[in-house]
Amino acid sequence: MGATVAAVEPLALRRTLAGFATGVVVVATHQPGMGNVGLTVNSFAAVSLEPPLVLWCLRKSSRLLGAFVRSGKFSVSALTEFQLEPCNHFASREPGKRGDGYFRPGAQDVPVVREANAGLVCRVKRHFEEGDHVVFIGEVLEAFSRAEPAGPLVFFGGRFHHALPMG
Template identity: 40%
Template sequence: MTAADTQAPQQARPVAGRTLRDVCGLFVTGVTVITSGTGEAAAGTTVNSFTSVSLEPPLVLFCLHNESRLRSVVETTGAYAVNFLASHQEKTALAFAGKSTAAITDVAHHASVTGVPVLSDALAFLSCRLVNAFDGGDHTIFVGEVLELGVPRQSQEPLIFFRGFLGALEEEPRGVHPIFDG
């Protein structure tokens, strides 16, 4: 054992929010619009913090800023839909991304089994019943059970988010590699 092995670890410095955002921007994500509410209370917002959680039971999650206008809609409705956007839907992503966004009535949509709107032109969708919400710092983590799903646009490419920009995949995947979930 050397003297270096016995020294106490250096104290970590606080991570700046902007630096964290820049580094996490190097992780390619898909782009979704989360929709919730019914009737005139229906609303949506663009989100890239989405992931699957479990196959049995079928659970997914997404995160919303605590000050998001959609937060209270999801909590009140108890349901939401995750709409995966296709590469040609950049304008839709931007329309739902700001503080003052498009209205659900501005886009083609239909009601899901949970009653919340699904964007009819989405690449795919998951309609979920809210099962839990967790504090996540300045965000709330919403976990939902998938009750309905669909893939109406199977032959289209997804819209992706990388380094702060929206875009499309540039080329076809070169092979399928299994992902092992451990």
Template identity: 40%
Template sequence: MTTNSEINTADLRKALGTFATGVTVVTTLDKDKNQIGVTVNSFSSVSLEPPIVLWSLKKTSPNVEAFDHSGRFVINVLARAQVNLSQRFASSIKNKFNSVGFREGLGGLPLIENCVASFQCKTYRRIEAGDHILYLGEVEEYSRTDQETLIFCKGKYMCGQEIETV
């Protein structure tokens, strides 16, 4: 594949970052049943019938093997009050789950406590695309609460404010 030399990667990243997203921690278990979690904002809904969602993981992530091996993942949508979890799971510290409250869901995968929503998925398809791997998952169970959703835009954490419409 050729690269357009006109495109400046750092600037493209800034342009893409203007698109506001929520923040999730995607969790799974590795082959030794250790809990794995990565902060992810590439989450997106794809299909309602059947229910399919999508997220992407950079190919160089040390967690690729775990997500491939388990064939399952949980999307934990973070609440405004969980910025600390976003930072924790975006870091490369060992045992990210120390002092993090969670319960076991389908397949024993970690469901993080006090999230806005969670989607328990079985990997439906894995697609390599450039420097990332797309994981499409079929939602087997989900839950939601009325908490405020954490938002990420232009490299900053934000909270949403409703705009009244007529």
């Protein structure tokens, strides 16, 4: 029999995870009938270079789950320190939020955020439920980055930060 691990309370885990600094991205898709939709995400991570794979996690109860599953494609846009406004827009739970003004069309017309530092357009390779989230694994179809990137938007301690280079 394995040792029992004491359950970590969700709030305590959330507080601890806040100590792991992340970048901030907007994940977006286009869904016929719903138009362009997106949300602010910090669960994004690289998975593999060959083949090119990335992942992100979506709350199972998100009203956007159907859109990502049905469209089978998504973009990931890395926000700059000047993009707190789209960050807050896409983090809001306001129903019917569209944010079309923030997007331009990427590969296969998947919407990507204008002026982002870097971006990817992906095909959903697989998605699966894990705990209270759905994990999306994406195969990268298009990758682009700004010739002169701005500072990144950083999420740490439940707040947004600028990042300064160390030398």
